[in-house]
Amino acid sequence: MTTRLFDHVRIVTAGVMLVGTCLTSAGAVAQETIRVGAPLPLTGPLSPEGIKQKRGYDLWAKTVNEAGGITVGEGTYEVEIIYVDYESNTPRAVQSAERLITEDEVNFLFSPFGSGAAKAASSVSERYRIPTIAATASSEQVYDQGYKFLFGTFTPNSTLTDPLAEIVAGSSEDIQTVAIYARNDLFPLAIAEEMRISANEKGYEIVAFDEYSIGTVDHASTLTLMRRSQPDWIFATGYINDLILIRQQMTDLGVEPKVLTMIAGPAYKEFIEATGSAAENVSSAAWWHPAVSYEGEGIFGATSDYVAAFEAEYGSLPDYAEASASAAGVILQLAIEESGSIDPEAVRDTLTQMDATTFYGPIRFGETGQITSLEPPVFQIQGGAPVVIYPEAVKQADMLYGDIQ
């Protein structure tokens, strides 16, 4: 009797151990991870931008892992994003990218912030043949290096300035002169140059093209000159702190153009909060806006679902930089799943052939790796909130002229 009881105990124990072993090995499969490196400016002058990008990536990774991970062939992988803070220092961004590839052995890379750093770091990922997605680089100079492993989610700068010039030219307003005021920095200057081309094509007279240096705390001299020359349209570029200050000083000095376009601040809610009623009728353009609507594939589904998920996580609406970062994750995930492998060459080949629609919009990359399928929205602050003016499919209101005080 004792022996039989002992046998039972043994059988049960063996059974428990067997189940335990199975569970452990199942656990081991689920614990396999895809590592994605993300060098970001989490401190220093670019940290507001870096933190936005991180929020976008984090939301994607969290959503993927909660849904059970990425399916690759018959297995699933968890996502782990490895961040390195490069302190807004571009040379350090390049070192960080190399460290992520060689020491942390990441499978894929998300580019550092902006065109300049993304371009600098792309040479590293190309050398190690690591597929890299740039979520915040628009300038064509980033993609024209003949690299095979770099993909970008922002269309060229001209896709922002051409529709703006088109809309204003198509209005009944008498607008003839344009003054351009640009931060002397890669993206702000590049988009100002594009604006000059777009405005010239529409026959506008460029009465001034001025640059200001990074860290400028006063714009009074330029604005005083603008007050005298009274351009119909002022096009100012820079980052959010520059544009808040320029907008305030315009009010102080009584500069009141019929059209005021600012890139890239008004897309952020902080701009409207900081400038209040002075934000009214400021027009801008960005690569994405929460008002666009796409029935997307991928983890987030439709645009409205993504916006809801973002609001639930962070308590605010996503802006284009945050959405683009999440989209970079979705694109990578779609490419891995379609390849059925995490082999870098296979994923790269899938990315070049990709033809999908996500919450962010349709995704197709051109020969240089830069996205060609997006139609970036033009918007204007009306009644304290951004409303979409263009494209027609998602238009919410007509552009308003004047009343810029």
Add this chain to the structure above:
Amino acid sequence: MLYIQILLNGLMLGGLYACIAVGFSLVWGVLNVINIMHGSFVVLGSYIAYFAYVHLGVHPFFSIVLSGGALFVLGYALQAGLINRVVGAPVLTTLVLTFGLDLLLNNAMLLAFSADYRTVRLENPFGSLIVADLVIPLNRLYGMLLAGALTALLYMVLMRSRMGRAIVAVRMDSEAAALMGVNVKRIFALTFGIGALMAGAAGSLLSLIFPISPIASTDFLGIAFVVCVLGGLGSIAGAMVGGLALGVIQSFGALFIGPQHGLTIAFILLIILLIFKPTGIMGRRGYE
């Protein structure tokens, strides 16, 4: 008329620059400490003004008392508790200490307030005064006048009060002052506190004008540095003259050569001045 407008712009900007630099100059002159935290002190003053306005409805012109008071306490405590221990050491030691403290303070502000830019938006903005086609933004004008009044008050304190004379005495010769019975360590702490107070008050005034973010601290520190060297180290009049000179030079530089070169012109003049008159415009005359 254009030149008068540019001159006015430059003077108003320069007044704000002077206001940023006065406290920095005082600390550098008396303690021989280059306070890298100064920019962060200004930003902290701006945040105090911002929250006082948003939550308590206190106008930034009145919250000077709050921001100045809070910063005085912080400055006094830092000097008495930490910096006094190394104040006699070579300048690099104090520089490294204040640099380290600045990293702590600045990152604490980043954590507490985030890097998002904020501004104090008054319910009834001051608007601008327009006289014969000249535009004078009143927030800048009032800010500059108030900064001038505060600076004059500081000057009076240094001139007339017993504590002020003790600070000037320590500034001139700390060993002799100690022999005369002045508690030098306490004067150091008081001076550092007053320097921080001026930074906090400047922060309150600037909260109406510049976007507030911890990131702005390096810009303010850079301005304070240039103004001090330009005007002459350790003198209040020097900080005023240096600030006004920098503002006016920068404004005309931006007009004639382009806004991207406004600061370049100011720095070129600074280098020339350092070569030919290394003591700055006002020389090194102390606080007498």
